[in-house]
Amino acid sequence: MVVPLVVGIDGSEASLEAVEWAADEALRHQVPLHLVHAAAAAPGEPDLVAAASERARKGAPAVQVSGEVLHDDAASALVGKGRNAFAVVVGSRGLGDLAGLLLGSVGLAVAAHADCPVVVVRGGVEHRHTRFGSVVVGVEEGEGSDTAVEFAFREAHVRRCRLVAVHAWSVPVGSPGPPGLSGYALQAQRRPPAEVLADALRDPAKQYQDVPVSSEVVEGPTRRALLNAASGADLLVVGARRRHGHVGLQLGLVNHAMLHHAPCPVVVVPRI
Template identity: 80%
Template sequence: MAVPLVVGVDGSEASLEAVDWAVDEAVRHDVPLHLVHVAATEDGAGDPVAVASERANRNSSAVKLSSEVVHDDATSALVDRGRNAFALVVGSRGLGDLAGLLLGSVSLSVAAHADCPVVVVRGGAEHRAGQFGRVVVGVEEGEGSGTAVQFAFREAHARGSGLVAVHAWSVPVGNPGPPGLSGYALQATERPPAQVLDDALRGSAERYQDVPVSSQVVEGSARQALLAAASDADLLVVGARRRHGRVGLQLGLVNHAVLHHAPCPIVVVPQI
């Protein structure tokens, strides 16, 4: 039996936009859709689920749909259901979040603690509807990007989209090097940034040969490079390392920034 795509719903417009996105994703990957509403009280708890279910059925009658109402902490309930999920999908802001927050507290907490990929559905309608035909993946040095790259290739393949792989780098602080030696040449004495990108893409590129790939090696801020690349993308994919000896993921400053500011839906993929 296929594992489901799990969506958190709370009656907010953002969560309904997440349902819209998730329906398309479930059809794309031929997986069932499971709606989860975390209710604080018994009264009226089923209403958000009913509204979300009607919306999902209206978008596509082909999706196998199930739902449940849970009385628990929202983050704990969603993370628990993500342990056996294709991915977790949440809106960018829930009913209980303050208007000034760029990203809802539950969405951020779920992204930091889930065992499966977490999709935060945000951005304009054209981004959410997949009108650009581009998936962007951030690639970093080390082992934090392996599963993110695999996810991004699989997603681009399922969408029939192109893939843009972005690797940003900068000269190490306190290591200016000899006069006249460029930052890239300094890096080349260790591992050239272009090689970091090529090595990260090689395995998945061989598997998904139908996916057109463009590579961007950017000297400077990873945050700015990813947000710029995502400006005309349908999806931004980033990886997250597990924290040694602690529960949850090491999101880092870059992931926090793109979760709050990405102009399109963003996926945080845990490194396995």
């Protein structure tokens, strides 16, 4: 059975923009689109599903669209649906969120607890409609970003665009080293940053040989490096480790910064 791409809807313009984005994504991956409207306080409104379905079919008439209304809080409903989904897609802000929140509480909760990749659809039209021809993925040292890198390669493959892999590094404050030794040389005494990036890309690059790859090793904060790269991207992909002994993912400072400030849609991919 083909698992669906699930989209949370609440009638807000942000959620309808998420529906449009998800319809295109479902078409690219040849998966069905499933719309979910959930409300804990009262039964959901079926008309919202019908309107969202119409908007999805208008942009991608070939996509198979279904929908349902659930009497449950939105975050729990979407996390539940995400257990058998290609990905869960949400808008950057919902009807019930305070105006000052950069990302809705539902979106943040889903990103932190879903078992599948979660997409928060952010940015203007130019970023939401693949006008840059670029997917950016953040690569960290260790195995925390391996599934994110694989996801990013697959996205670049189906979109027929280039992949920009970014690895940011910095020397910890107080690191000992000979006088006059550069920051890069100090870091290279541990493991060269370029090697970290090359190792992360090697295996998926063999699988997706048609994807052109640009590698960027940046000295400085990861948040700044990814936001700069995302300014010219259609999609930003970041990984998240699972929390040991707890349900959910470790959404660190970098993940939070991307979810709140990225200029394009963001995907949080949990490590398997």
